[in-house]
Amino acid sequence: MKSLLFLISFFSLCINALAKEPDFEIELQSGKQYLFSGQVSEASQAADRILKLAESPDDKALAYFFKSQVEFYKSNYTKARELGEKSHALIPADKEIGGFLDYIIKVAKNGERFEEVKTEHFIIRYSHSKDSILVSYAEDVLERVYYEIGLDLESYPSEPVVVEIYPNLESFTLASTLSENDIKTTGVVGICKFNRIMILSPRLLPQGYTWLDTLAHEYTHYLIFLKSGNTVPVWLHEGIAKFEEKRWKEKKRNVINPFYETLLAKALKANNLVPIEKMHPSLGKLSSAYEAQLAFAQVGTIVDFLVKKWGNKSLVDLLNNIKEKNDYKVAIKEVTKKNFADFYNTWIRDLRSRNLKERTPQVKVKELRFEEKRAGSKDQSEDLVELDNAQAKNYTRLGDMLRTRGRLKAATYEYEKALHFDPLSPIILNRLASTLSAYGEYDKAKERLTPLFELHPEYIETYTNLGKIYLEKGNLNKAEEAYTQAISINPFNPEIHIALISIYKKLGRTDLEEFEKKVLNVLLEDDVVTQPYENTNTK
Numbered sequence: 001m002k003s004l005l006f007l008i009s010f011f012s013l014c015i016n017a018l019a020k021e022p023d024f025e026i027e028l029q030s031g032k033q034y035l036f037s038g039q040v041s042e043a044s045q046a047a048d049r050i051l052k053l054a055e056s057p058d059d060k061a062l063a064y065f066f067k068s069q070v071e072f073y074k075s076n077y078t079k080a081r082e083l084g085e086k087s088h089a090l091i092p093a094d095k096e097i098g099g100f101l102d103y104i105i106k107v108a109k110n111g112e113r114f115e116e117v118k119t120e121h122f123i124i125r126y127s128h129s130k131d132s133i134l135v136s137y138a139e140d141v142l143e144r145v146y147y148e149i150g151l152d153l154e155s156y157p158s159e160p161v162v163v164e165i166y167p168n169l170e171s172f173t174l175a176s177t178l179s180e181n182d183i184k185t186t187g188v189v190g191i192c193k194f195n196r197i198m199i200l201s202p203r204l205l206p207q208g209y210t211w212l213d214t215l216a217h218e219y220t221h222y223l224i225f226l227k228s229g230n231t232v233p234v235w236l237h238e239g240i241a242k243f244e245e246k247r248w249k250e251k252k253r254n255v256i257n258p259f260y261e262t263l264l265a266k267a268l269k270a271n272n273l274v275p276i277e278k279m280h281p282s283l284g285k286l287s288s289a290y291e292a293q294l295a296f297a298q299v300g301t302i303v304d305f306l307v308k309k310w311g312n313k314s315l316v317d318l319l320n321n322i323k324e325k326n327d328y329k330v331a332i333k334e335v336t337k338k339n340f341a342d343f344y345n346t347w348i349r350d351l352r353s354r355n356l357k358e359r360t361p362q363v364k365v366k367e368l369r370f371e372e373k374r375a376g377s378k379d380q381s382e383d384l385v386e387l388d389n390a391q392a393k394n395y396t397r398l399g400d401m402l403r404t405r406g407r408l409k410a411a412t413y414e415y416e417k418a419l420h421f422d423p424l425s426p427i428i429l430n431r432l433a434s435t436l437s438a439y440g441e442y443d444k445a446k447e448r449l450t451p452l453f454e455l456h457p458e459y460i461e462t463y464t465n466l467g468k469i470y471l472e473k474g475n476l477n478k479a480e481e482a483y484t485q486a487i488s489i490n491p492f493n494p495e496i497h498i499a500l501i502s503i504y505k506k507l508g509r510t511d512l513e514e515f516e517k518k519v520l521n522v523l524l525e526d527d528v529v530t531q532p533y534e535n536t537n538t539k
Helices: 002-036 040-053 057-073 076-088 095-111 129-153 169-176 180-188 212-226 234-244 260-272 287-310 313-325 328-336 340-353 382-387 388-405 408-419 426-438 443-457 460-473 478-488 492-507 510-524
Strands: 113-118 120-128 159-165 191-192 196-200
Touching: 002 040, 002 057, 040 057, 040 426, 057 076, 057 095, 057 492, 076 196, 095 169, 095 426, 120 129, 129 159, 129 212, 129 234, 129 313, 129 510, 159 169, 159 212, 169 196, 180 287, 191 212, 212 260, 212 313, 212 443, 234 260, 234 313, 234 382, 260 287, 260 340, 260 443, 287 328, 287 340, 313 328, 313 426, 328 340, 382 388, 408 426, 426 443, 426 460, 443 460, 443 492, 460 478, 460 492, 478 492, 492 510
Parallel strands: 120 159, 159 196
Antiparallel strands: 113 120, 191 196
């Protein structure tokens, strides 16, 4: 009996001794899975348990390293750097820890410069003084996005969502881990990664971009990560985000605009759709801007097809099934009763049945061009580089010279000649409309702008020129609408806010008038130079 008790006691001690180390490893693996699946709160709790279990220097280093990663995902950059330094001090030769520490030191430099504004469900950060104007517009849209897209996907984050506005290309490339080439080639100006939303300031692009739609797009990604536990493939992620990105302002979601219709029509005709397999690991890694935009058009219409054919609930059912099965092909079969190949081919047949047209036959998809001058510059000569046709460019340049000399009717004649060579150019049509307005031909000017709202909806000058026309005709409400649309593309043009101040004064809207005056004062202050990241491994 004593021998039996001794053996039981001995084996118990052995089991306890063996269990001690696995507890640490099990908790660490569990914590990593939490972080991978977007369960940051659970990962944070696991990190605290892991630190308590760690005894050996190596275990403590791994515990500090994991805790550092968790704090990074919580956007606590300084704390993440401090924990990374503790981990690196214990295992200085570990390349993974050392590489992460190098990265987090650089990211923390910008994180320490961020100003932040808290709303009910978001924390909005910026570091360039002029980018402060974005916050007032963003907070309203983000709260609408929280409700509307949350309703569609049946998901509402319990923790505030961090949104960061990056002041320059260097800081955005580092934080996002995208290369400058990725950004310029494929037009990626926003990303949802590391449990936060990151966008480039529209101040950096000459025409700006639809930055409020981009916020909605990236928030959709955030919800998909949250709801699915990071099990949704890239193509479907992007398709749902494209499908939802205008939900905050449009009840009816219409993915196919004339631009996408043209791309799809061309691709269907030539049988050269972008294969879904090529979209992994990111649409930002595709070989050209054209290919990236075609991919966005494809995946957006796939999701549109799913919802129209199987109902609004199909999107939520699909995400739930993917989380459960971790296999999108199995999940699609569960929801549609079709295997993936049949579903995909049915989508293509549906596209072909729409008889899509090349609405903008001379469609161009170019790389991003970044602003080298101060935003809102009146010098328009730089945009002539966007005109590919040499004769269109020459006639437009001549029209500009005549307009500068006050010969307005002669200028319109040259712009009309330029349009013969590039009839749907937003650059030429806006020059022509602006000149027609200058000598009172408001109806003709508006007529020239009309095609651009559908064919080039992101061209900001169309809205500023339309705003001027409505102001001259005394239609203040329509003028306000046009200038508000311009703000959603590029709010850094002082002309927009000067016009809105005038409109709100006439309408007796003192509150909005004072707000626009504050925005204008920020824009007219001297630029604050934002330094790019330093290539250094020290604080």
